[in-house]
Amino acid sequence: MLAVGECGEVPVGAVEGAGGLAHVLREHELVVGARVVVRHRLPDGSASDALGELAAADGEELVVTTRRGEVRVRRADVLAAKAVPPPPRRRGAPHEAVGTDELEAVMAEHWRPDERVDLGGWRLRAAGGFTGRANSALAIGSPGVPLGEAVAAVEDFYTRRGLPPRVAVPHAADAGPDAPAPARELAARGWAADTPTLVMTAALSALPGAAAVPLPAGCSVAGSPEPDAGWLGLYRYRGTTAVPPAGRRVLVSADAQVFVRVVEGGTTVAVARGSASPGWVGVTAVEVAASHRRRGLARRLLAEIADWGRARGAVSAYLQVAEANAGARALYGSAGFAVHHAYHYRVHPGA
Template sequence: MPSVPTPFDAVHIGARVVVRSRLAPAGEAPHDGPSMTDTVGTLVARDATRVVVATRHGDVSIHLDRIVAAKEIPPRPSRRGAAHLAPTVSDLQRISGPSWGALEREHLGDWELRASAGYTQRGNSVLPGGDPGIPLTDAVDAIERWYAVRGLPARVQLGGPIGFDPAGDPLGAELLRRNWSVGSLTLCLTAPTERIASADPGGADVIVSADAGPEWLEAHATTRSGAGTPAAVAVITGSPRHLFGQIRPGGGLSQKLGLRDADAAGTTPIALARLGIAHGWAGLGAVWTHPAYRGRGHAAHLTARLAAAAREDGIHLMHLQVEADNATALALYERLGFDQHSSYVYLTAPGGN
């Protein structure tokens, strides 16, 4: 069972976990029967000496010196069917939330408010899963104030079934009543990691690491406006766990490609992708290929190799988000084996576009 760092540094309170532990202190043999046990449930507490896991049979306190291995696992399915399609829309929103970092995260009841100095809509919007704990109109007032203090437009990532109408959602209706605008229709895709790994078309060597590294971050800084800022780095490296993938070019590249000497020497990546790992799922993002190398299958190969690495680490489910009008990317992911699960839109307060 692949482990996470003890004492659960990479796992947040509320995550579903499995913990393998000794039944007797280290160096002592149990009196009878097995020497170890697995505890499955929700991580509800931790301190310098123990963790507490809430199981179906009650809370279990486990001393850290008895833990052999531990890992985060997906939430219990809400619906029947294939595991990657079983989560409800709100469940998948909650599962995927930590896979994209944010400089600030603050909770309003079950809602999560995220701010990242304006870098990406996901990093600067509310994830409204569940009950805000106060009346809806008061909750919207609160998030408008929260973003105003940070000099950011108030924005909500509102999820629903594919093709849903935001006006049919109570929160969506309230935001529309306040003249918030709707945009950026995005599809949520999911798949088993085994399926994606098996679809690998093959290709160049892929480097996979747990840390981004300077070369990965330097290449990513060229992919979009603001991608080289400290806020962007914090977003990219802000998930509980990560896998970063890259493909580097071979030597002897033609100068007509417009690459620097370092690129021609094979030290600067020509293709990137990232997995943010949380809740036992791997979220694919930051997929990019240098324009001179597009159309050669690098993105598909890189995605499949990251899926294989996640599978080897005990992660069996994947998700990603793709804008609904990005036909090229959507065709790529569906060809690899991703299924459409749900969708979301961003609603933005007046003056925020």
């Protein structure tokens, strides 16, 4: 198992909460839009928890939208605060019970763009064109306006930034790409479907650890919280090894991440990125040099990231794979992943 330094989850301060239990304030997790729990002191000296979406945060107070309404908490009254996983939509293990929109929201925090503007539940994202995930409008929930107005807002957002308008549309894996209402609206306007993708999940407890996946002779594994030159040199982005500055920012945008690489004779021959958020670990950027495929390196990368996630307290894992990539789908399926849902992009006809 690789040894890497912890990053992302740095205790800001420890205080005494209700029941005499020590709690940690995870300041870095208090991101607007995240689902959080905030333990705070009440006027009578007792404590209460506000669980819901963080609607606003500044140096004076936190605003949490709970099921019972909006709760405003003065910073001076905060006893503990952290982000929490989304609630389950159905019975079952967390990786199976999470809803499609909720999991999409989780994944979005593992691959954050330089810029994000919300339109109702939709997220308009831009990062200099580096990857569709960071440069598309994520159509989850309601945009809060008629779909025609939402489409116009998306077109304006990306045109102003010199980027092709693109919408990511999640849907059930067994549903056609035109099933969601946003997809039908965009199709009627001539937006073409692109890059059909499957989202696969697994219970971390079911994934093998590094000790169970030996490396070929002559290979070693290493990891770090930032990508080194060898990692970046192998990672393929649109067929090239040159990752733009915006891409480097996206790669280190999660609460925490680890960049795993397999090295042989001083040369990096396989890479992957693991990322973390409360309860979840994500697997992205898996790449194996053509000369070293079918030697179990990708399986070892998955195992390393699974160990890293378990060490951080995560219980579920996700990854995204092109629907047409039968080889990768078979690998992930044999490792313990199963299809959760699908998504595809709709691309403006002028793009």
